[in-house]
Amino acid sequence: MSVNLRQVLPTDAGLNLPEPVRQTLVDHGIACNLAAVAVNQAAQLDQQADAQHDHIKALRRGEPVATAAGDVAEATDRFRSITLVALARAATMYAVYATQLAVQIAAGEPVTDPGDAAPRPKPSDLIAALSMYLPPLSFQPRDDSERQQVADLNADIQRSYRDLTNVITHQLHGVQATLYDDLSAATKLDSKIEVLDVFPFAVYDYAATVAWAVGMLTGLDEDA
Numbered sequence: 744m745s746v747n748l749r750q751v752l753p754t755d756a757g758l759n760l761p762e763p764v765r766q767t768l769v770d771h772g773i774a775c776n777l778a779a780v781a782v783n784q785a786a787q788l789d790q791q792a793d794a795q796h797d798h799i800k801a802l803r804r805g806e807p808v809a810t811a812a813g814d815v816a817e818a819t820d821r822f823r824s825i826t827l828v829a830l831a832r833a834a835t836m837y838a839v840y841a842t843q844l845a846v847q848i849a850a851g852e853p854v855t856d857p858g859d860a861a862p863r864p865k866p867s868d869l870i871a872a873l874s875m876y877l878p879p880l881s882f883q884p885r886d887d888s889e890r891q892q893v894a895d896l897n898a899d900i901q902r903s904y905r906d907l908t909n910v911i912t913h914q915l916h917g918v919q920a921t922l923y924d925d926l927s928a929a930t931k932l933d934s935k936i937e938v939l940d941v942f943p944f945a946v947y948d949y950a951a952t953v954a955w956a957v958g959m960l961t962g963l964d965e966d967a
Contacts, residue, residue, distance in 0.1 A: 749951035759962035785823035833941035838950035866923035
C-alpha cells in the first residue's frame, strides 16, 4: 500500500510566523515527504520481488535461483519495514511540532518556537498517550470572514484525529509499539514480524493537516 504525499507549507502561507519557526515547520514536512517517497519505492520493490519469487517457483528452476529470489523478496520486505519506521519517526516529530504551534494559535497567543524544552516523544509515546502529546484542537474565527475557512480546517483536523485515534485503538492490538522507535532495531527484526503501515500513515496525515491549518491561520499572501 502506498502513501499519498502531502504538500508542505507553501511560500504564500504562514507569513506571520517567525521565520525560524516557519522554516522548521517546512523542514518537518520535507522530512516526512522524503520518508514517504522511500516507503512508496520500497512497496514497489517489494511487490516486484514477490512477483519474481512466485514466477521463479512456477518455473521450477534450481535451488540457486530459488534461494536468490527468496533472499531478494525478504530483503525488500525488510527495507519496507525500515522505511515505515523512518516515516513514523519523522511524522511523530512533525505532528508534535505542528500541534505545539496550533495550541498557541488556538489560545490567541503569539507563536514562538517551542525550543529544546518542548517534549520530544517517540512514536510509541504517541501510541501510549496520544492526547498528552497531541491534544484535540479547535480554532475559533476572529471574525465572520474567517468563519467558513476555520470550520473547514477544524473539520479536517477532527477527521484526521479520529482516524489516528481509530488506528491506535483498534488496529494496533498485539503490536509492539516500540518497533516504530528505533531504526537500527528495525534492521534486525525477524522477517515474520510485520511493521504495520497504518500508524505512520495516520500520523503523517494528521501532522500535515495540522501544519496546513497553522499556515492558513498565520498569514496568507492574497496576491500569490
